[in-house]
Amino acid sequence: MKKTSTVRVNGNTIFKGHKLTIGLDLGDQWSCYCVLDEAGRIILEQKVATTPEAMKQTFSKIPQGLIALETGTHSPWVSRLLTELGHKVIVAHAQKVQLITKSNRKDDRHDARTLARLARIDPELLGPVRHRSAQAQIHLTVIRARAELVRARTTLVNAARGLVKSYGQRLPKCGTQRVNRELAAGLHAELREVLEPLLKEIESLNERIQEYEVRMEKIAKESYPHVELLKQVKGVGTQIALTNVLTLDDPHRSRRVARSAVFSGCALDAGTPGRASRR
Secondary structure, eight states: OOOHHHHHHHGGGGGTTOOOEEEEEOOSSEEEEEEEOTTSOEEEEEEEESSHHHHHHHHTSSOSOEEEEEOSSSHHHHHHHHHHTTOEEEEEOGGGOHHHHTOSOOOHHHHHHHHHHHHHHOGGGGOEEOOOOHHHHHHHHHHHHHHHHHHHHHHHHHHHHHHHHTTTOOOOOOOGGGOOGGGGGGSOHHHHHHHHHHHHHHHHHHHHHHHHHHHHHHHHHHHOTHHHHHTTSTTOOHHHHHHHHHHHOSTTSOHHHHHHHHHHHHHHHOOOTTSOOOO
């Protein structure tokens, strides 16, 4: 393995005249990369902090080459950054790289080597995927953030109803979006006082969820005209239609993915049988 000091002193001289293939194993704090020459020999192996600044500083000094990395939390922004630096980037489907997923040897450096070698031999072995655009990712995050609030609201509503039942009382039936402190009016004073902070949090979640819904409508109207076409299908609202469009991102992707997106959108709004609805 080349030492960091060698790279620092020699700069690009160790890469001169070589066609490079790089495997990058992404970690949450640190990532390992392995640089191969055209003959498959290891030129360099190093660690780099998993931050935009460190990635840019490291890979801007390496001549443009082919870089393979696995899908994961950091792969969207890392793949975009490396592409902007002029590298050709392959994002490997994590579940299809069996030499890594089924390996008994869990070692970041070893995984980086494997990615580099597979990319050098045949990139198709990596089951390459394409990440959605940065804009589509941030818009999809709006939907996912709302979904997390909906799940939190459902948990709190079910908890409130369960706590009241243990006293032989019940909160009035209504949709979760209508749950508020007024529902506790019929409870005895001591129990009502205890539940008030919990119901207040549910009210707050309702407001935040509504804000996300307004934002989704605006995103759909301003950026994705196809949403209105999808909403013509019975039972398809803005959230499901927008999830579909953002999951596809590229209109040339398969119909199977489209159907999956619709079903996943439905799941986000589905209630748990016998418990409070998430709608």
